[in-house]
Amino acid sequence: MTERNPDAGQLEEEPLIGGGVAQGIVRVGDTVRRPVRPFTATIQAYLAHLHASGFSHAPVPLGVDEQGREVLSFVPGDVPREPLPPETAREEVLVELAHLIRRLHAAAHGWAPPPDAVFGEIPGARNTNSTADGQPLLVSHRDYCPGNVVFRDGLPAALIDFDLAKPTTRVDDLANALYYWVPLLHPLERAPAFTDLDVPRRVALSADAYGMTETQRRVLVPAAARMIHRFHVNMRSAAEVDPVFRRIWDQEAAHRLPRAGSWINDEGPAITARLAS
Numbered sequence: 001m002t003e004r005n006p007d008a009g010q011l012e013e014e015p016l017i018g019g020g021v022a023q024g025i026v027r028v029g030d031t032v033r034r035p036v037r038p039f040t041a042t043i044q045a046y047l048a049h050l051h052a053s054g055f056s057h058a059p060v061p062l063g064v065d066e067q068g069r070e071v072l073s074f075v076p077g078d079v080p081r082e083p084l085p086p087e088t089a090r091e092e093v094l095v096e097l098a099h100l101i102r103r104l105h106a107a108a109h110g111w112a113p114p115p116d117a118v119f120g121e122i123p124g125a126r127n128t129n130s131t132a133d134g135q136p137l138l139v140s141h142r143d144y145c146p147g148n149v150v151f152r153d154g155l156p157a158a159l160i161d162f163d164l165a166k167p168t169t170r171v172d173d174l175a176n177a178l179y180y181w182v183p184l185l186h187p188l189e190r191a192p193a194f195t196d197l198d199v200p201r202r203v204a205l206s207a208d209a210y211g212m213t214e215t216q217r218r219v220l221v222p223a224a225a226r227m228i229h230r231f232h233v234n235m236r237s238a239a240e241v242d243p244v245f246r247r248i249w250d251q252e253a254a255h256r257l258p259r260a261g262s263w264i265n266d267e268g269p270a271i272t273a274r275l276a277s
Ligand SMILES: Nc1ncnc2c1ncn2[C@@H]1O[C@H](COP(=O)(O)OP(=O)(O)O)[C@@H](O)[C@H]1O
Pocket: 016, 017, 018, 019, 020, 021, 022, 023, 025, 032, 059, 072, 073, 074, 075, 076, 079, 147, 148, 160, 161, 163
């Protein structure tokens, strides 16, 4: 990482609050400062590769500041919070997000992590397997929760917070985005504007917008079901070791994830049928 001095001392520091998972994130002018973590150098190298490959919808990595914090460009726009507001339920949002992820995958393809690469996981994670059997790996975002998608003019325009980026498959990565934005949740667990939506239609629209292959369409629902199971196992472990995850578990994950698991078992066949037609 390069050393830079973007005059942090002369500009006000504005705290940025997201999921509350990473502490100590501040905005300084048109940069963001975050604590350096074991995976920071790897992720900065990955972000540099994305930009060099023409994907500019992500923070620009700017090295480390004089206080030893990671420096990234501030990405302008609006970041929605949960519960997702009604305007984010529009189908155009799914289409644009799928286009964004398609472009991310195109840029990420061909980036081989260095031998000393370090990737992040949620604390105490026990199950870190990628799930779509036999699909090729690439490093991708893996955490398209509302706080990590920047909107402009009502549509997804950029991705931030690559803390969980690591080798995955295109299908697993898409399943994560669909979990949050279709969403792949029991209706009781969705934001009000999402309760009555046609889930198979929304998944199929996303698949078309991404340009999913026949194989990817066939393995998507099983991959999503395994991802939900993995979320369940890992969130429960994280809650045992980390107070932030304890709060997330108690407030929502403890009921949301088992419900999502049985919901995808019930609704999965209809989604897969729609994807094949
Ligand atoms: N590079 C960035 N550009 C614009 N906003 C950012 C950037 N990084 C973080 N933020 C804002 O700060 C919030 C929290 O940052 P994030 O990196 O997502 O941490 P966490 O989700 O771990 O709390 C984000 O939801 C977003 O609103």
